[in-house]
Amino acid sequence: MKRVLLVDDERWVRKALMWSIKKLNLSLQIVHECANGLEALDWVKQNEVDLVLTDIRMPVMDGISLVKELNELERNVDCIVISVHDEFQIVQQAIRSGVTDYLLKPIEEEDLKNCLEKWLNKRKGIVEESKVPTIYGEVIPTSTIDQVLAYIEKTPLKQVTLTDAANSVHLNPSYLSQLFKQQLNTKFVDYLTELRIQEGKRLLLNTTLKMTEIAERVGYSEVAYFSNNFKKMTGYSPSEFRKSTKSQKI
Incomplete structure (x- = not known):
């Protein structure tokens, strides 16, 4: 069971997330919940956790600052941030800060399931890869756009669509469109x-x-x-x- 920390300043949101995650019957255990980033950071320093699921906008310490602080700890902790639709710039900053994925409010159960299953598969893949000796050193993860370009390259052109490209990296199409424009300077x-x-x-x-x-x-x-x-x-x-x-x- 992977250990999950929930971070949101609204108690009812944390309870709703906890209920939704339990309902999915995945290999996840909600081990703690915090009301802001600082509280979460203090808790992580003293406890083991695999995944932090955090809101972006919170008092005391927001989600972006929390992600940056967790990176400084050099702990094997992944972060998934939760945002609203009009926070593209903030989400982009979160991605640059090293978040694993993001979810949009209101969180749909299917989106939550896909996001968490993707994370679990990623963790499983890392474990499997760590068992295989490497000759050429560490594998450098590709960026989201690199993954999209790789998807386009291997897919017949008549089958390529923005929606399918977005699904291949678990992003919504409108966000991928904006990210593509900002990183490659073309639509x-x-x-x-x-x-x-x-x-x-x-x-x-x-x-x-x-x-x-x-x-x-x-x-x-x-x-x-x-x-x-x-x-x-x-x-x-x-x-x-x-x-x-x-x-x-x-």
């Missing part, structure tokens, strides 16, 4: 369009596939939509691009 949809047009170029040059087949392969259900985007990006229609390139080769 998710624009990044995906660029990949689709580049793949379209490759297929136009190296295959004899019909336009409808190419459009479908790169993720466009309508060839006209593919052609319009292709011309916006390259200045040529797909058929013009294929003819001009072939004539250049000749």
